[in-house]
Amino acid sequence: MWIPLLAFLTVGLVSLQKGQRGAGPVLWLVRLLAAVVPGLCQSPINRCIISNAATCTNCLAVGPECGWCTQEDFMTGTKQKERCDVVLHLMKRGCMADFIESPKIGVTKPVNGANIQVIPGEVSVLLRPGSEASFMLKVQQLEKYPVDLYYLVDVSASMDKNIEKLNSVGSDLSQKMENISIDLRLGFGSYVDKTVSPYISIHPGRIHNQCSDYELDCMPPHGYIHVLSLTDKIAEFRSAISKQKISGNIDTPEGGFDAMLQAAVCQSHIGWRKEAKRLLLMMTDQTSHLALDSKLAGIVIPNDGNCHLKDNVYIRATSMEHPSLGQLSEKLIDNNINVIFAVQGSQFHWYKDLLPLLPGTTARQIESQAGNFSDLVVEAYKKLLSEVKIQVDNPMQDINVKITAICPDGSRKPGLEGCKNVKSTAEVLFNISIAMEGCRTTEGRKYVMLKPLGFNESTRVNIHKRCACQCEASIKRKRICIDEMSQEPETSYCKGGICSSSDEFSSEECKMQKDHLICSGRGDCVDGKCICHKTKLGTIYGKYCEKDDFSCPHHLGNLCAGNGECEAGKCKCFGGWEGDHCQCSLSLWKHCMNSDGQICSGRGTCVCGRCKCTDPSSFGHLCEFCPNCRTTCSDKRNCVLCHHSNSSQITLDQCKTSCAYRLHYTEKSSECTSDASHFRIFFIIFIVTFLIGLLNVLIIRQIILQWSNNKIKSSADYRVSATKKEKMFLPTVCTKTVTYRRDKPEEINISKLQVNETFKCNS
Template identity: 80%
Template structure:
């Protein structure tokens, strides 16, 4: 069909033959499904599937999920230790042995762990008054531990006595606002697997015990915290160190991390906030909510009931599906009913097998070329299924030299780039080692923000913005903003810092480089050579330096001492090297050093002269002080003698004073003024006190 466009040569086989296309030249790619023969999964089968697709085609296969009769169980208590929870914390002390006994019938090898949380330790979440910063309960005459974002107290252990000991030592804390930082702590408990001690083979349960709601993403902006949560582990000495610098996680991010780490959550809530958590369950797959009775008497029964409910529900989550790949999951439950994958089957008893019909369609040739893959993850199971998708989006080129020539010549330049025929494999090459996807040997693959495919990083998609770069090391959303614009629109966001374009500077690229002229002194030096210019202002390197241009330097040598070597620039017969040095370092000071004798020498004799002058000056001053002190002393003695002549005789003095005033108190009543007698006394009469 020479001369026709490529799209005109794509049609149903019978129509192509009618148009005159030879059957030898017609390609009709077949859809195939291949199951990996090296099966290692027990609960979720098959473990890996390869599918051959072309645009518009669809393939299906069956996924089987078979729960075990009993699982090892890891149960991690994440407890709100704000003051209102102290009664519930006391109840935890007795739950260990009781729970262990009740779980024997439905689980094996129970391990318990423990962590506590309050909230972010900044205002307005806690009181930052000096008297309350370390004890939020000081107003109630209680001794509280300092508030904290999250503390991992006890790793998972089968020794119940250790669990009880950790609970006994726990003190309550406090904060101000009603919501707590529960979701912040949940994400850390989920991703810090080595700290918590999560086992791969165990059912992982995270029990969050609280009586209040939790802060969500963007709430942190009230405290000026704007850096999005990166979803990584940030425990140092078992303390969450990013509580005051990183936002609370979003519900979507929290859900993703719980699913990735195979963790089921039990919300154990006391009070009216139970309904708030219950409404969140559709947004957090694999979670249940139970209400605690007063002072948690039903806590062990609550855990057993929640665990049995989680075991009886089998759901499948689809992850990492490319935009052009459509995945449809239908659950075929043991009772014969059909549900969607995320709705799943409920009330599954014992080891009953649940089937899922997986249908995968390729809608078109998308941005990711060659091999794609999809992860099918049953919630709460530590096994999953990987579906490798091989795409056929152009002609095969390996059949013969003639076909290869026609195939390549008739493709457009864009299609030719995508048609990378190598041997008998089209569209993809063997996966390169994952080391090619690391910026450095000790870094995460694709910086933990992408997947390594064919030795190249395919960055994750996020609603926050775009992640990009060879190693997914860049993004356009985690840097500082200026006037509502990221990096002031004058730079790129790279690794959390603004990388400014040419002509701009500053931590937010908000300043023009032309402002450096305001930092230049009369000698052409930037900040007198003692600092850096930031947005037209000098920032001195040494804190002891000061001045608008860092021109004042108490610890620096004098100008003459600093430029003494410039004197030699006036001598004749200088070498070319010396002339070059003079031109670079002494050009603007040569005219000031014509008389070397004017400069103060660093010779030690000058120090001796200075010391002698200092001693002489000190002695002269001391003599002057002694003379003045002697004069003042003599003047004071003369004054005392003259005052003696004006003394009054004792007899005269006695007559001038009245006798002692009576100490008896007299009160008058206003109701009988006629009884008041006031006796007039002459001046020369003496007062007599009546008994």
Template identity: 45%
Template sequence: MTSWLRTHSDLPWYALFLCLSVEAAVIEASSSGDGTLCRSSSITSCTECLRRGPQCAWCFQEAFLEGTGASQRCDLPLSLLRKGCSLEAMEHPEVKVEVNATLSGTQVSPSDIQVTLRPGSEASFIVAVSQLQRYPVDLYYLVDVSASMKENLDQLKTVGVALSHRMREHSSDLHLGFGSFVDKPVSPYINVHPSKINNPCSDYEVRCRPAHGYHHILSVTHNITEFSRVIERQLISGNMDTPEGGLDAMLQAAVCQRELGWRTGSKRLLLLMTDQPSHLALDSRLAGIVRPNDGLCHLENNVYTESTTMDHPSLNQLSDKLLENHIYSIFAVEKQQYQWYKALVSLLPGSYLGRLGHFQAPNLIELVVDAYKRLLSEVGLEVLVEEGAGSRYWLSVSPLCPEGSTANAHSCSGVLPNQTVYFNITIGMRSCPDENEGTDVKVTVRPVGYNESTVVRVQAHCRCRCGLPGRCRNPGQSQCRADSTPTNGEAPRKPVQAYSRDSEQNPGERRTPCRAEGAELECGGRGVCECGSCVCEQSKLGAVYGAHCEMDDFSCPYKDSLLCGGRGMCVSAECVCDLGWTGESCGCPVTPETCQTSDGAVCSGRGRCQCGRKCVDCHLAHGLLHGEAGHCNQTCAPLGTCGVSVFTSVPVTAVTLGSTPPQGRA
């Protein structure tokens, strides 16, 4: 796939992919299946027709199939053309994908795509994600400072400088930040005795920090010395129960971008260090806290202010916020908690779990470096559909992984720096929105952990410009119906009228008579006359139409299971063939190419071409039959084999007009 793109460097890669995928989807949507889905007596408007499927089209031509019901205007585009509907008068919205080539990111491209869909249609496009070699890195330490983490906190004091040196192999620009958490400072999570609130460790004659939900201490900075100084000043705290409030703190660290100083163009790593499991959503009910987490930043003086009034976030909410803010999460936990966090990490895209026997500085540095390499080598997508529109659309994602990497469901693993992963994304439309809903939906294609994304704006084309003309309308009255008002701001397209002998008359005086010239019955006996026009009957065998109900789609000869061979129209039980065809069932080409000799003569000038395929009634130059009629060879050669007969050579000069033909022998 990559080599194919290189050979077509004259066009943007996404333009080439779109040309192939969209064209294939449109062709399939417009030609698949037969027209039975479109032809239904229950269809009364253009809007209903378009909602039958992407292959259906509506003809709003004024004189089209005059006298039939509205349902006859809905059919396959090719069928409507054969019945006389012009392309200009056909409502058949195009399924298309348009790329804004002026917007393109460094890592993710294209950045902006617009897709137009119809009910039952689908369209595909490609999103490319490039894995650069040396990203700037923001690493934020989020540390559990409960009493059991005292020794582990001491190990952090030597991590900053050593980690910065080690990460130079992978990043040219490392920034570090720091924050701490314990638990919600309410009962039953902490001891609320007055002597314990300010110093949870008073029983041990040790000075501790008050318990807190989350405290942001140092914004990400390139000053590694300042990071080490902050770590040295940290004190432990204490609480009552085993689980901690780590997920509460993670969400705040993710959404408070300005307060934490997350950089726009960096890879963002959030490292959670703890030796205990975490509280989950609804756990706060034990403390009488029932208000759901709103997913917003609530830092005041760098302290989380809603810890005592708002529940812990759900895993789905936390996952969305990590993705939305382009953050990879790393969990550094002791081995006794490994299984608990293993189940948790499986629900958080872009997460890495490291198991440590002890929180020693070398082990922690190796964990961070290994997590960074592993996370960047895994390139995956999250596709988010605007809330409330998911039921109307479906999506599929297929990764096209570079050589040496492994394809997973929605991702590629083992991707090396400077390699590109292509994702083939198909979006299909199940149904139209309700009348009170908008027609545009935003879909965000977001690579996990990347600060760039692709915005796909999907427009549903469910309404028409023009519908069926009304009966007995005044001259010049618009034939656009109320339900066919354009939704894209266009003016209604002027209807195209079919040509007839009446079209040159004054439109105000034109009226189609209900009785054809020489006919005994009005409307051919297959309809009734209303307002000076025939309203044709609806037969169970098929449609009856025409100015005098003289046309139908069932009473003429069939060829290859198609009425008039699919090359004509049925008028008064006879096929009126398309240009270039003739015969009872329009099965004979008018141009007799198979009967022509090399000099262009038809049957060598000595016979008649039957149905454009074989020569019959062959004769010599002076009118003598050359063999039995219908048994001569293809081009009526003057001598030689003709059918199964062999003739004796007779000089042309010896033959006289009216003489008996020479007798041949078997």
């Protein structure tokens, strides 16, 4: 347990050496300590040594306690030099302090800073992989700080009474703010909604006056109009309010967030002061449209977050979408603006629910006659002042920022919660810890910003990464950054990616396979061991430099879903995982098995728990439908012999290959276990049945023919007897045709027969 303490002491002593070129004196002091207390220099676990780091850069990546000895004659005559070790150990083993690569970790603050409320304004942090540095950040609000208050008012018809109340707010608010601010400026802007259907009525009689149905004179609808820039002249504010007319639209939500973003980013138009506390008060009685709502009007271009005011009118209201909450929050923080939602009616809770998504905002409810308006603003402003929070802006990859607030009452708040109920002029401290995970990215932006919400000051933290050793760029000789693997101290040379110092090592040892490139074409072969190249894309590693952390696909933000390694551009999954991204568990194969224990019915492969049919004629969830395939019984019948104990060895060998999946699922008593003899019996029965049926048909045919002949003979006798009887009967129907005339139906005279009168046909 003493070694970590000594290592920490060493790193701390080294970090205190500011303004000195080298760390020689401190390292000699550590060496003396190690000599006095030799028993403390042995540790059961030394990750610096067990890492087997072959280069100085790899050694630094193991941990902040590790150092690399560049001394050429270090441990001469020994088989294992172990240049990567704890600094104390290296010095005890004979490495001179000037030849130890162990970058210091420290924080540098400028002596003079321009910040008044947020101190310090700039910090420089030097880090190495696995290290962490901390510093304190102080936030203290000035008493009676200047305030810029911009009114953003919904001027739809339902807000008529509230707009009239604003006339008396200016002077009343100025008097109440005297105890809080020595310099108050007021501004004013109005908004309604996007001026397209279905948000407004486009009827010719209402397009310019949405209130025409109510016999009111309303101003045309508009997305956002900047009416009055910030001014300390209360008379100008009251004059602008008195001239303001109401407008209208036809849908319930308004375009408040569209106007709010413009008021935040158009700093020169509004007149926001850098040295003032910026407040934006949004007064409304309805909800606001969110991003994607404008697609209902055919507007699909995303909001770009820029200022689009021309002659103080928002000109992109009809061509650009509403901003999202995330975009709006980002713009408010970037421009140091606090928002007060002053809401009348039941929609107050809608805005209150949005407060966690919009840092630096608060909500207050307006009374029916807006009688509490001045008090509302003062209370909301005091609440904003009483909360001190810090937002981490533009975070860097591989850099973790941890914030702990130390509130005036002594309590500690982890994370970004901050302190509440802070009195004016009270001091709030923040312990900022910055840790470096690794060196996957070394290019790009080199700083992060710490922004107290609502303050116009921030802290810039410059990050300096020490991912490489100084010996790699040193012009001094006798500095070794790559460990020698051979026993004899020969000078190595490199050519064409192959570095060798003796004949006992071959470049073939640096190939994964004979036909592969040396070190996969991404490293140098040094004495039979690959030293991987550096790249801006990420880290190359592996015995043959075959692995990396950038060329393979990601799943849910993790390389190979975190379940595999990237090798030759493809994910090589760990045990129990499969898929192109190693995103699927092998336990999902059970979803591809049918009732017979067959995977995808033998006609496909199981991919992530779903069957992918390889037979083009098969389909179904388990590829179970296949009109052109063999029947299930035919498939099973070939595997029945696998259950017979007297089967030949050839049959059993076939069972292991073609019927392996059926050995535990096909039953001897199955209805599909018939052999060829059953088919012969079935065929004989079919033939006998067919012959009997044919004989029956012939017999029935003969009977029918005999019956037909008898019937014809009886019909002839009947005709002969009928001629004799014709003379005995009178005809019942006259052969003479009677024609009726439709034109003179009255001439038709039909006489009735008398009783006992015989009917006669006229010739």
